[in-house]
Amino acid sequence: MNQTIQNFSIGQVLDMQKKAFIEEGPVSAQLRIERLQQVIDMLVECKNPLCQAMGEDFGGRPSVFSLGNDVLGSLASLKHARDSLSGWLDDSPRPSIKPFDMFGATAWVKYQPKGVIGIIGTWNAPLFTLLSPLACAFAAGNRAVLKPSEIAPRTAQVLAEAIAKRFDPQILAVVQGGPEVAAEFAEQPWNHLVFTGSTVVGKLIMTAAAKNLVPVTLELGGKSPVLVSDTADLENAAERIAVGKSLNSGQLCVSPDTVWVHESRLQELVEKMGAVYEGLYPTIDGNGDVTPIINERHLARVQSYVEDAKARGVQVIEVGGAQTGSDRRLPLAIAINPPQDCEISQHEIFGPAMVVRSFKHLRDAVSEINAGERPLALYYFGSDEAELAWVLNNTLSGGVTVNDVTMHPALEEAPFGGVGASGMGHYHGREGFLEFSHARSVYRAGSHDPRREWGMLPPYTQQFAEMLNAAVTP
Template sequence: MTQSNPSLGIRQLLDLQKQAFIAQGPVSAELRVQRLQQVIDMLVECKDALCEAMGEDFGGRPAVFSLANDILGSLSSLKHARDHFRDWMGDSERPSVKPFDMFGATAWVKYQPKGVIGIIGTWNAPLFTLLSPLACAFAAGNRAVLKTSEIAPRTAQVLADAVARRFDPQVLAVVQGGPEVAAEFSGQPWDHLVFTGSTAVGKLIMAAAAKNLVPVTLELGGKSPVLVGNSADVANAAERIAVGKALNSGQLCVAPDVVWVHESRLQALAEAIAARYREMYPTVSGNADMTPVVNERHHARVSAYVNDAKARGVTVVEVGSAAAGVDRRLPLALVIDPPPEAEISRHEIFGPAMVLRSFQDIREAVAAINEGERPLALYYFGSDEAEQNWVLDHSLSGGVSINDVVMHPALEDAPFGGVGASGMGHYHGREGFLEFSHARSVYKAGNHDPRREWGMLPPYNAQFEQMLAQAVTP
């Protein structure tokens, strides 16, 4: 295990930060701005080194994608938090207890930092999944320890070095290591724990956190569906689906996974998606604009899903072809109506493959989606507002994009997170600030207490009993 201060272990970092948090007391708005700005300045200063590291970790990830997704995505979260948290941190006045409010009793909710936040990031967005939640954690006045992904070790090291140069480990630190370190990390008594990753690992994280009653934010993913209504423009839907799936070669937690369309338009949609994807990537192997699958294990996993479908006789449309052994870039595989027992039907794909399914009525598709686990994202294409609203009312997902895909996570002033198997809790905006704050109710008594003169204290009298009985109303 290594970290931004290698002489300190995980528990030592946590204890150090907790002690400093308690000793400091209230965290001023000025200090919160300073911490957020330090992270912003760090990213600006190290952007080239971080993009280069992400490219190396993926074996050729385009620098423009790393810059757009991880650098600018993180900066957007940090700057929004920096510029708006003052509007979120003030006390919230609340009605006091009747009838004592008539005698000057008041009440309010005070939002206080929880303390020390543990944040476990993932490899597909190795900066964004750490620094976007950190933005809300710092805005709320907390300190934090970041656990980087071992699948992106070069990025982890560049980040750890950059944090060590700019931050006291009492405020922010970075821990590196594999699954055993992640297990140790998740078993600590954090004041809040954030994890981004698979549902299977998320269950382990939550079980470990439960031993210390640590509240968790889990961002987990799932098989995010796309519903193409009959009123949708097929060419427009195809282009946006192709573009969304191309991002990071489908290695995004909100990547479109299963596309539903009326049976009469299935072939046209498949052909249009393939055509749009081929325009972006006329070649596969060695294409510097295409992100490789991150490592051999995930390359083999995605390939196995596609090969399993082929072995079952399922129609598979592959957009382009990859030369064996050249690199880990894969063509986009469109898998048409695979059976439920197919591997690609049962698992989140998280790579350059996508399932296309047909329906006769969109209600059939929604029913099928509702039978499965709730996804992190749901997408609807169409101009029929009645149908759009029906879909929204009869489905549940972490978030929704309409007439586009993978866009709602970019909403900095709206919560991002999952529901059910796709996660719990959220960050971004005021909701993210609240996620990492303790909402502390405060009651302040007035100058006069009427309870004794009103017979509200023992020995009780008949008048008080009658007053209580009269208060019981529908």
């Protein structure tokens, strides 16, 4: 835990924040803005040590990626919440109950903070997965406790120290530790719990939260597919897919995983993607622009997927120049039409490898996608508007990007989240504010109650029964 709360258990920190939340009472818009600004100021002041820490955790992650993805990505969420929250706070008028509305009865929905939000982040985006949901949690008037990933310990430590210097732990705190701490964290009676990570761990988090009936937001992943239509510009598609896959060496929850293309265009697409990737990374070993795999365990996992495909006789094309893997940097491996029981077909790759599959008819590819779990992202390349509409209407994913990849999570005024195995709930924008708010219905009675004079109270009359029956209409 950070220096301020190191002598307290997670439960004690939660109890402390819950008590302070109740004692504080209503949280003004101005106070919410001030808290968001504190996080913004912290990021601006600490960007260099945070980027350095992320680089050290990865063993050489490019600082420009950490700056763009985690620092600027988090700042975008925080600033949007800061600048927009005043317009999110108003009560929402609703139609009242007939016939009482004729006598002045009114109704509205009031949005109130839930209390204390627990947020469990990831190693692949160690700031963004904590601070982007925090933006919505603070905008909604909540307090929060963050649990960074133990796989990125330097980043966790720098973040914890920065927050401890700027925040009362009764408002925002950080706890650190390994899987046992994460398990204890998930078992606490939070007012809401956010987890970003794998589907397997997401199930464990949801099971733990269910013991206290804690509502959860789960941002998971899946084998995000890319559909390359016959109408797609292959040059454009190849470049955007290769660039998107290269981000963080594929260690992103929305990284393109499986590319579907017509069998007549498969070879051309693969060649073009390879050419783009080699242009980006003419060498792999020691290339400071290439993000290493986070640790030896994940390196072995990605390599095992590729080796399993090769052992089964699958054509695997490796692009990006020579490499030894000694610094955990790998080339891009493209597996062509591997069997469905291959490791690379079964698991989210989460690394610099992808599957390319051919189809005769795009509808067949969609059928294959729909036969699997619903992914966090789906990508479509093409210029046929009718076909695009059909794809959108006949698939389901957390979000969609058209004629590019990995872009829709950057939409600040649109919800980001999964569906089914890729998660539940969302953050970003007003939908994120609503996620961490309780929508409280309020009814105010009018000045006159007509029920007695209308025979609506006991002893019931035949006239009242007839009135009710007359109201039963199709």
